[in-house]
Amino acid sequence: MEIDRVQKEIAPRFAFEGQLVECIPFGSGHINDTYRLTCQTEGGEQHYMLQRMNHGVFGDLAALMENVSGVITWLRKKIIANGGDEKRETLNLVYTREGDSFIQDAEGEYWRAFLLIEQARTYDRVEDPEIFYQSALAFGRFQRMLSDYPAATLHETIPDFHNTVDRLSKFEAALKADSCGRAARVAAETRFVLERRDLAHALSDRLADGSLPLRVTHNDTKLNNVMIDDQTGQAICVIDLDTVMPGLSAYDFGDSIRFGANTAAEDERDLSLVSCNMELFELYVKGYLEGCAGALTPDELDALPLGALLMTFECGMRFLTDYLEGDHYFKIHREGHNLDRARSQLALLADMEKKLPLMQEIVGRYR
Numbered sequence: 001m002e003i004d005r006v007q008k009e010i011a012p013r014f015a016f017e018g019q020l021v022e023c024i025p026f027g028s029g030h031i032n033d034t035y036r037l038t039c040q041t042e043g044g045e046q047h048y049m050l051q052r053m054n055h056g057v058f059g060d061l062a063a064l065m066e067n068v069s070g071v072i073t074w075l076r077k078k079i080i081a082n083g084g085d086e087k088r089e090t091l092n093l094v095y096t097r098e099g100d101s102f103i104q105d106a107e108g109e110y111w112r113a114f115l116l117i118e119q120a121r122t123y124d125r126v127e128d129p130e131i132f133y134q135s136a137l138a139f140g141r142f143q144r145m146l147s148d149y150p151a152a153t154l155h156e157t158i159p160d161f162h163n164t165v166d167r168l169s170k171f172e173a174a175l176k177a178d179s180c181g182r183a184a185r186v187a188a189e190t191r192f193v194l195e196r197r198d199l200a201h202a203l204s205d206r207l208a209d210g211s212l213p214l215r216v217t218h219n220d221t222k223l224n225n226v227m228i229d230d231q232t233g234q235a236i237c238v239i240d241l242d243t244v245m246p247g248l249s250a251y252d253f254g255d256s257i258r259f260g261a262n263t264a265a266e267d268e269r270d271l272s273l274v275s276c277n278m279e280l281f282e283l284y285v286k287g288y289l290e291g292c293a294g295a296l297t298p299d300e301l302d303a304l305p306l307g308a309l310l311m312t313f314e315c316g317m318r319f320l321t322d323y324l325e326g327d328h329y330f331k332i333h334r335e336g337h338n339l340d341r342a343r344s345q346l347a348l349l350a351d352m353e354k355k356l357p358l359m360q361e362i363v364g365r366y367r
């Protein structure tokens with residue numbers, strides 16, 4: 001059994017303290033598989049996160065781990081200089097007994113480990129608006145702390161990750177190939193996507209003409225990629241650094257809105273429940289701009305609402321593409337899961353299109 005193998009073959013290769021006493025599946029990501037380990041030490045218990053990295057999604061895991069350790073080292077220095085707690089305010093890698101940042105096991109799979117941040121958790125839904133505001137502060141601060149990071153040293157872990165124009169071409173290719181015979185089932189969604197070709201260009205063109213600057217961005221700013229302290233309710237740490245790459249601030253802002261300001265879950269089947277909550281939108285604008293503390297240009301501020309539309313559009317296309325290709329990218333938990341996710345994202349986009357002028361007015365109020 002997998003857990004048995006993790007305990008006997010994988011965990012012993014990492015420099016964990018104490019005696020391993022428990023190993024349980026952990027987290028809700030769509031890409032990697034995570035286990036929570038408990039080790040009994042002399043001083044009590046120490047928890048770790050042991051993660052199998054998805055080699056199908058990330059082509060060059062050595063490059064990815066170079067990014068991750070580079071960013072962590074950078075954040076640690078800044079946190080220490082600010083008098084913060086570097087064990088809680090950033091992820092910390094646990095190296096292997098040989099001093100490497102990851103291993104390959106006998107079955108060819110790749111693993112890495114982090115200290116688990118104690119007395120904190122992630123949220124899959126905005127249970128309390130304050131949590132969403134806290135996540136906005138955290139992603140804004142993250143943007144600011146990495147604003148002077150040597151971006152040229154970062155590897156592109158997934159090329160064209162937020163190139164929406166390229167995502168559209170990939171969708172069209174999947175549609176044409178129709179490898180699973182599912183295209184006929186998504187005629188309405190296909191029409192909706194293809195009517196929005198121009199939208200796909202909205203940010204890429206502005207990056208190309210130089211009006212929006214390339215920044216170091218997180219690129220997967222879902223609410224559940226921020227740890228919230230159980231006691232204080234404050235955001236303490238941004239996690240899931242696998243897609244930190246050069247990108248647009250509007251991507252990071254937009255992906256947070258897509259996930260957190262949605263009145264429904266990402267995979268909601270009842271589309272009447274799906275909409276963009278404008279109070280949450282406003283709260284996120286406030287927190288994100290506070291966290292960025294003046295780091296964004298006027299053109300970037302103008303582009304934030306479009307970021308929300310684009311990230312939602314892109315994610316909808318990605319889920320639909322994966323459905324057409326047989327669900328090999330995003331983990332699914334039920335039949336048609338990627339189609340449900342795609343429909344829900346496209347419904348959210350339709351709602352956001354109506355609210356774009358209001359979004360622009362709100363950003364205007366906080367700039």
Ligand code: GN1
Nearest residue numbers: 028029030031032220240243266315
């Ligand atoms: C994936 O790994 P996770 O669940 O945080 C995906 C994101 C998508 C997201 C949709 C590397 O993120 O790009 O927006 O699912 N990550 C990757 O929920 O593709």
Ligand code: MG
Nearest residue numbers: 029224225240
């Ligand atoms: Mg994640």
